[in-house]
Amino acid sequence: MSKEMNLTLKVWKQKDQNSPGRMKTYQAKKVSPDMSFLEMLDVVNEELIHQGQDPIAFDSDCREGICGTCSMVINGTPHGPMKGTTACELHMRHFKDGDVIAIEPWRAKPFPVLRDLITNRSALDRIIQAGGYISVSTGNPADANALPVAKKDADLAMDAAACIGCGACVAVCKNASAMLFVSAKVSHLGLLPQGKPERDRRVWKMVSQMDKEGFGNCTNTYACEAVCPKKVSALFIARMNRDYALSVAKGQPDAS
Amino acid sequence: MKLDAKTPSGPLTTKWSRYKEECKLVNPANKRKFSVIVVGTGLAGASAAASLGELGYKVTCFCYQDTARRAHSIAAQGGINAAKNYPNDGDSVQRLFNDTIKGGDYRAREANVYRLAEVSNAIIDQSVAQGVPFAREYGGLLANRSFGGAQVSRTFYARGQTGQQLLLGAYQALSRQVAKGQVKIYSRTEMLDLVLVDGVAKGIVVRDMVTGKISSYSADAVVLATGGYGNTFYLSTNARGCNAMAIWRSYKRGAGFANPCYTQIHPTCIPVSGDHQSKLTLMSESLRNDGRVWVPKTKGDKRPPSQIPESERDYYLETRYPSFGNLAPRDVTSRAAKLVCDEGRGVGASGLGVYLDFAESIGRLGKKAIEERYGNLFEMYERITGEDAYESPMRIFPAIHYTMGGLWVDYNLMSTIPGLFVLGEANFSDHGANRLGASALMQGLADGYFVLPYTIANYFGSSKKFVPSTDAPEFKQTEQAASEHLKRLLSIQGSRTPTSFHRELGKLLWENCGMARSDQSLKTAIKKIAVIREEFWKNLKVTGSPGELNQTLELANRVSDYMELGELICRDALERRESCGGHFRVEYQTEDHEAKRDDDNFSHVAVWEYQGAGKEPVRNIEPLQYEVVTMSQRSYK
Ligand SMILES: Cc1cc2nc3c(=O)[nH]c(=O)nc-3n(C[C@H](O)[C@H](O)[C@H](O)COP(=O)(O)OP(=O)(O)OC[C@H]3O[C@@H](n4cnc5c(N)ncnc54)[C@H](O)[C@@H]3O)c2cc1C
Ligand code: SF4
Ligand code: FES
Numbered sequence: 001m002s003k004e005m006n007l008t009l010k011v012w013k014q015k016d017q018n019s020p021g022r023m024k025t026y027q028a029k030k031v032s033p034d035m036s037f038l039e040m041l042d043v044v045n046e047e048l049i050h051q052g053q054d055p056i057a058f059d060s061d062c063r064e065g066i067c068g069t070c071s072m073v074i075n076g077t078p079h080g081p082m083k084g085t086t087a088c089e090l091h092m093r094h095f096k097d098g099d100v101i102a103i104e105p106w107r108a109k110p111f112p113v114l115r116d117l118i119t120n121r122s123a124l125d126r127i128i129q130a131g132g133y134i135s136v137s138t139g140n141p142a143d144a145n146a147l148p149v150a151k152k153d154a155d156l157a158m159d160a161a162a163c164i165g166c167g168a169c170v171a172v173c174k175n176a177s178a179m180l181f182v183s184a185k186v187s188h189l190g191l192l193p194q195g196k197p198e199r200d201r202r203v204w205k206m207v208s209q210m211d212k213e214g215f216g217n218c219t220n221t222y223a224c225e226a227v228c229p230k231k232v233s234a235l236f237i238a239r240m241n242r243d244y245a246l247s248v249a250k251g252q253p254d255a256s
Numbered sequence: 257m258k259l260d261a262k263t264p265s266g267p268l269t270t271k272w273s274r275y276k277e278e279c280k281l282v283n284p285a286n287k288r289k290f291s292v293i294v295v296g297t298g299l300a301g302a303s304a305a306a307s308l309g310e311l312g313y314k315v316t317c318f319c320y321q322d323t324a325r326r327a328h329s330i331a332a333q334g335g336i337n338a339a340k341n342y343p344n345d346g347d348s349v350q351r352l353f354n355d356t357i358k359g360g361d362y363r364a365r366e367a368n369v370y371r372l373a374e375v376s377n378a379i380i381d382q383s384v385a386q387g388v389p390f391a392r393e394y395g396g397l398l399a400n401r402s403f404g405g406a407q408v409s410r411t412f413y414a415r416g417q418t419g420q421q422l423l424l425g426a427y428q429a430l431s432r433q434v435a436k437g438q439v440k441i442y443s444r445t446e447m448l449d450l451v452l453v454d455g456v457a458k459g460i461v462v463r464d465m466v467t468g469k470i471s472s473y474s475a476d477a478v479v480l481a482t483g484g485y486g487n488t489f490y491l492s493t494n495a496r497g498c499n500a501m502a503i504w505r506s507y508k509r510g511a512g513f514a515n516p517c518y519t520q521i522h523p524t525c526i527p528v529s530g531d532h533q534s535k536l537t538l539m540s541e542s543l544r545n546d547g548r549v550w551v552p553k554t555k556g557d558k559r560p561p562s563q564i565p566e567s568e569r570d571y572y573l574e575t576r577y578p579s580f581g582n583l584a585p586r587d588v589t590s591r592a593a594k595l596v597c598d599e600g601r602g603v604g605a606s607g608l609g610v611y612l613d614f615a616e617s618i619g620r621l622g623k624k625a626i627e628e629r630y631g632n633l634f635e636m637y638e639r640i641t642g643e644d645a646y647e648s649p650m651r652i653f654p655a656i657h658y659t660m661g662g663l664w665v666d667y668n669l670m671s672t673i674p675g676l677f678v679l680g681e682a683n684f685s686d687h688g689a690n691r692l693g694a695s696a697l698m699q700g701l702a703d704g705y706f707v708l709p710y711t712i713a714n715y716f717g718s719s720k721k722f723v724p725s726t727d728a729p730e731f732k733q734t735e736q737a738a739s740e741h742l743k744r745l746l747s748i749q750g751s752r753t754p755t756s757f758h759r760e761l762g763k764l765l766w767e768n769c770g771m772a773r774s775d776q777s778l779k780t781a782i783k784k785i786a787v788i789r790e791e792f793w794k795n796l797k798v799t800g801s802p803g804e805l806n807q808t809l810e811l812a813n814r815v816s817d818y819m820e821l822g823e824l825i826c827r828d829a830l831e832r833r834e835s836c837g838g839h840f841r842v843e844y845q846t847e848d849h850e851a852k853r854d855d856d857n858f859s860h861v862a863v864w865e866y867q868g869a870g871k872e873p874v875r876n877i878e879p880l881q882y883e884v885v886t887m888s889q890r891s892y893k
Contacts, residue, residue, distance in 0.1 A: 016804065034529040036640075042534055042755070049753045049799050049808060057807055059322065061495040064537050064636065066420055067326040082639075089639045114466055115805040122443070125323050129435040133428035134387045138307040138705045140378070141385035145342060148396025158389040158414060161421060165325055189387050 005031045005097040009044065011056050012104045014113050017120075021113065023102070026056070033093035037080065038063060038070065040092055041103075056103075057116040065089040065229060068164030071171070072117045073104040078168035078227045086166065086229040106171035110178075110214045121167050123213040124181060131205035132185045134195050153191050160188040162230040169224035169232075175216030180224040182206050183240035184232045190243060200247035207244055257512055257865045259878040262666040263367040268884050272371045275667075279710050280717025287312035290716050291475040291723060293460055295447045295502050297324035299419070299697055300680025301481030302426035303704025309433030311709060316473055317430070317441045318462060320497055324441055325427040328483050328495040329700065332419025333540035333633065334403065335411035336697040338376040343400050347408040349373045354885065356695060359405040359585055360660070360688020361837035361853060362887045363518070363861075365880060367667060368685045375706040376698050380412055382705055386425035390414050403693035404541050405585035405892075411694045416540055416632040422697055426704070446810065448738040450478065450506045450676065451731050453724045457676035461734045463742075465810065468803040470739050472726040477675045477712060480506065481704065484659035484681035486519065488818045488825065489770075490762020492656035493525060493538040499814040503663050503682050504821050511671040512863040512876065514664035514684035516821070517829035520691055520838045521771055522657030523589035526640050526650075527609040536655040537640055539612070539633055541693040544582045546617035546626060547650070549573050549589075551610050555600040561611055561649050572596055576848075580892040587690045587838045587851070588892055590654035594771045595849060597653075604651045613649035654771060658696060660687045660838065661828070664863045664878070668711035669703060672863075674719070677712065679703035684861070689837025742802045745812045750795030754812040757792050761785065761815075761822050769826050774842045778830040782823055789819040824864060824873065831875055834858045846889075855887055 007028040014021030028044050035043070038060050045055035061069040065086040072087050074080035080090045095101065103117065111119040149157075161184070169180035186203050189195035195202070218237060225234040264271040264278075282290065291314040294305040302324060305317045319327060341347040352373040357364060380398070384390065390412050391399040400409040414421035433439040444465040451459040451472065459474035485500035486492040507513045524539045550569045557564065572592055577584045584592070593610050596602065603609045618626050623646055627634070634645050641651070662684040663671045669685070671678050680700040687695065724730070768781035792815070800806040835844040835851035836858070844852045861878040 032530055032532060035532045036534070039532045039534050043532055046753050046755060049797060050751070052797075052799060054799060055808060057805060061321060061326055061497045062328070062331045063496055063535050064331060065639075066417065067321070067328075067330045067495065069321060069326050084635070085639060089636070091639065091642070093642055118805065121322060125325070125431070125441075125443075128325075128428060129431040131435075133432045134385065135432060136382075136385045136429075137310040138303070138382060138429075138709070141381045144340070144380045144384040144390075145397050147384075149392055150396050151392045151394050154389050154392040154396075157387075158391075158421075161389050161414075161424065162417065164420075165323070188389065192387050192389065194385055195387050 003097070005033070005092065005095065007031055007095065008100045010100065010102045011116070013116055015115065017112050017114055031092050033091070035092045036063065036088060037074070037090040037092065038088050057118050059118050060088050063088040066164060068166040071106050071119065071166055071168070073106065073171060075102050078106065078171040079229050084229055084231050106167055108170045108176035110176060111167060111170065123215070124165055124167060124178070126213060127178065127182060127206050127209045128185065130209035131198070131202040132189070134189060135198060147193055149192060157188050157191040160184045160191070160232065160236055163232050164230055166229065168227045168229060170215065172223045172227045173216065174221070175219060177218045177224070178210050178215040179218040179237045179240070180228060180232055180234065182210050183236040186240045186243060187236040199243060200250055203240060203243040204247045257672055257863065257876045259512065259664065259672070259863055259876055260666060261365060261878060262668060263365070264667065268366060268370050271367050272374055276710055279714040282713045282716050284312055288314065289721065290314065291316070292477050292479060292712065293473055293475040294318070294479045294481060295460065296327065296481035296483065296680070296682070297427070297430065297441070298327035298329035298481060298483055298680060299423055299426055299700030300704045301479070302327065302423065302430045303701050304479055304481060304679055304708045305439050306426060306429035306433050307705050307709045308712070309436070309438035312438070315433070315439040316475065317439055318445045318447060319443050320446045320465065321443060323443050324430060325424060327423060328498050329423045329697070330420045331495060332697055333416045333538065334542040335401065335413035335418045335694040336379065336422060337403070337410050337694040338380045338412060338698065339373055339410060340377050340380060342398060343409045345408045347410050351408065352376060352410065355406050356686070356692060357688070357885050358890055359690055359692035361690055361851065361890055362688065362855070362859070362882070362885070363836055363880065364686055364688030366882060366884060371707065372686050372699055372702050375702045378706060379698060379701045383422055383425050386429060388414060388421045388425045401542060401545055402583060404544065404583050404589070405692040413542070416630060419697060422701065426701070447482070447502045448505065449734050450509045451734045452509055452673065453728065453730050456674045458724050459726065459731060461731070461738050466805050468806065470735050472731040472735055474724050474726050474731065476721060476723055477677060477715065479677045479679060479708065480663070480682050481679040482682045484662070485821060486656045486659050488762070488822050489656040489765050490758050491528065491533060491536050491766070493522060493536050496535060500817050500821050501814055503678070504817040506663060506671070506673065506676060508866050509673065510866065511673045511676060512664035512865055513661070513824065514861050514863045515661035515828065516825045516864065517832055517839050518660035518689050518837065519656060519825070520586060520658040520660060521590040521654045523586055523593055523654050524612060524652045525655035526637065527604055527606060527653040537636065538657065539637060539650060539652055541586070543612060543630055543633060546629065547582065547612040547614050548616060549582055549610055549612055551596045551601040551603060561613070570596070570601070577892045584892045585690060585692060587840070590771055591840060591849070593654055609651040609653045611649035612652045614645065615649070618646065656766070658691055660684065660689060660691055664861065668714065669708055670711070670715065675715070677708060679708060689839055739802070742809060742813060745796060745809060745816065746798050746802060748794065748796045750797050752795050753797055754808060754815045757788065757796065758811070758815045758818065761788055761818055764788070765822050765825065769829050772840055772842050773829050775830065778826045781826045782830070785819065785823045785826065792816070792819055827873070828862055828864065832858060832862065
């Protein structure tokens with residue numbers, strides 16, 4: 001087991017959505033390389049509470065890279081330096097003694113800061129509500145094997161469906177585009193035979209909602225793909241653009 | 257406390273269809289007039305809220321996460337069971353029922369379990385129709401794998417992300433209802449208490465976790481789908497935010513709490529690495545399909561695994577349980593691991609670990625096949641431990657994972673409080689003393705999609721419609737009490753953090769009421785919990801104020817529940833003088849260390865009734881009658 005480290009953290013502190021924020025410096029002492037990044041913050045917070053100081057507010061839940069709750073920009077990169085890794089899965093063995101680490105919230109207009117590193121990402125929910133589903137009610141659907149799905153389609157759909165809705169793709173994009181997130185859902189459902197009937201309508205509605213929420217345009221820099229902890233491919237964006245163009249060509253779907 | 261299970265009469269196999277035929281219905285025009293509060297958006301809550309919304313009810317839904325899609329169900333890895341018998345290996349509803357009853361060590365209600373097995377197939381159909389991308393064979397049909405406690409392949413999966421995909425299916429169905437205006441979701445909103453009006457559940461008191469504002473919601477019925485209470489033990493595989501507040505505070509309002517001591521310890525988790533540990537990570541049970549569990553034959557053998565020759569390895573599950581081998585059920589497997597570690601044969605720095613080795617299957621199937629099956633789990637393992645499990649075996653150790661106990665419910669999924677329904681892991685209903693792998697997802701979705709929509713209609717059809725105003729004194733008083741509780745936590749200003757108390761309590765529970773329990777350990781724990789609790793209320797330190805986003809206060813509030821619930825878990829364990837499933841009392845074991853049930857005295861559900869602060873709760877009993885199954889000593893040999 002390697003040695004403990006001492007680190008300097010520069011963390012965004014902001015009391016609430018309406019207050020201004022600023023960077024504040026903290027010392028993280030005796031950090032074990034086996035700690036996760038969030039456990040390192042836990043330890044710092046324990047000390048802050050002891051001193052009667054305000055701990056660093058940050059979001060997390062599953063702490064195993066699947067719920068999409070954790071969301072922080074570490075040294076300029078959403079979720080930090082490790083590819084395909086959420087902030088909660090990042091471990092301190094990738095840092096060294098004496099490092100200075102900057103920690104900030106997602107920065108994007110559609111994600112207002114609620115406190116410190118915590119933002120409001122409900123805009124992503126509203127995009128799903130606009131059409132990110134297959135319209136089937138609970139009841140007696142056909143037998144699950146009645147409609148075979150080619151393995152390669154099912155696998156590709158799963159690649160897209162792996163999105164955890166964290167919003168890192170938005171946070172890294174200079175235009176705050178949500179294209180990777182939206183295209184992942186559009187592709188997941190569009191690739192499956194069950195999702196085909198609503199394909200045109202779905203892409204139209206989801207993209208319209210995305211625009212309404214104030215997410216920017218995609219200018220193909222692929223920064224999103226690079227930071228996506230689930231390695232969702234930017235090829236899905238191209239796929240969505242095709243779907244979208246087709247749906248426009250066919251005429252605007254009814255608004256119902 | 258009256259415990260009427262309301263199990264329909266008639267033969268087991270037709271109870272549910274008869275219930276559905278005879279149950280009262282609410283006509284479509286009237287459905288619009290009924291409102292339902294659903295707390296929780298996991299598999300149980302989201303499927304219930306979506307289905308009720310589709311039927312026309314007015315639904316209000318709550319979760320503590322920032323969005324419904326992040327409920328803890330998202331973390332389920334391995335899969336979901338159903339009796340489809342697609343592989344034609346002899347599965348059937350009857351067999352799934354038998355396996356679940358036996359897996360639960362004959363401590364579950366027959367009729368509920370049969371219904372669960374019966375609706376299991378519809379869950380798969382429903383999910384596929386929603387676009388859940390289950391794994392498929394090259395021919396395009398659905399793939400299956402096997403899980404612990406079963407000799408058939410009945411588990412459906414979506415890589416290692418089955419819970420995620422099922423939850424997204426339910427979340428998307430829920431989102432569709434939100435768009436239609438049928439469901440309103442309040443996220444980052446925590447239920448603090450249940451409100452009863454004339455003894456009937458009519459609403460909840462919640463706290464807006466961003467502004468700290470406390471307010472109330474009222475409805476015709478309240479549904480809790482708030483998950484399990486595993487986090488009482490501090491370290492568990494549950495998400496950090498999982499908590500017992502909704503069920504615990506409902507218990508204090510009169511809901512019976514059933515079998516709190518039935519907690520499941522999962523055999524394959526990544527071992528603890530240090531004091532900073534904030535949670536434990538599960539390595540899915542599905543890994544045991546291809547991984548072999550072993551420890552060195554010799555005590556204290558500290559050689560790296562690669563240098564321990566075959567002849568000096570003890571594949572103890574394969575030798576002890578030849579017919580189930582590495583797929584023995586969780587409780588059995590966990591205890592076997594404890595046993596070898598107690599003997600000093602554990603591996604890793606702490607000696608609290610055993611190997612899960614894939615070398616043989618990689619040799620047989622190739623690395624690619626293993627990568628395809630478990631790639632994401634191997635990656636997860638590497639991120640956490642820094643070790644490559646393709647090269648050397650994983651180290652695993654048991655950890656608290658699931659709670660079979662929960663609020664008592666009848667066949668309608670209604671608690672002892674009229675109008676309060678409880679679904680998913682939050683109730684006690686289907687898994688007896690031990691849950692089999694891949695059956696929690698099945699139960700959550702069965703409850704939400706296929707059971708509650710009928711039983712709630714039956715309730716509405718037979719009770720008077722009445723929604724009180726949230727200005728009613730019952731609501732104002734409950735709000736007041738909730739708010740005073742928070743103020744009290746903040747006012748102590750002692751010197752210890754909520755986490756330090758939580759950790760201390762968790763350790764005590766793990767050591768005295770974990771894998772092995774005894775009369776003495778439980779009595780000690782009960783005494784010590786009282787001491788910790790007293791210190792908690794004298795020496796707690798919480799910063800900030802109640803009227804803001806305050807994570808320390810949220811945690812302190814949850815820990816205040818664990819301080820009481822932890823004691824009830826121990827009490828229940830103490831009174832259950834037998835071993836069954838996940839509850840292992842060292843005094844009651846067979847010669848080869850298997851759990852020894854006492855069917856004459858304990859073939860019942862223990863249902864605890866709150867008596868007020870500082871008073872001992874009363875233990876009530878619901879006898880379990882087995883009409884179809886013959887009880888036997890569970891054997892996986
Ligand atoms: C790591 C892991 C892997 C697992 N793998 C499998 C598997 O492969 N197969 C299987 O069958 N089972 C598995 N399980 C078990 C299974 O995932 C859970 O039992 C199941 O998902 C619970 O679902 P639920 O809907 O009852 O509750 P949860 O999914 O826990 O949802 C609880 C909901 O209640 C809300 N909530 C809780 N308290 C409050 C409150 N006070 N106020 C407001 N909202 C509240 C939460 O926000 C959340 O929305 C696994 C469990 C874990 C921990
Ligand atoms: S596409 Fe990737 S980065 Fe974007 S929300 Fe999904 S998982 Fe996060
Ligand atoms: S906390 Fe769940 S993904 Fe990080």
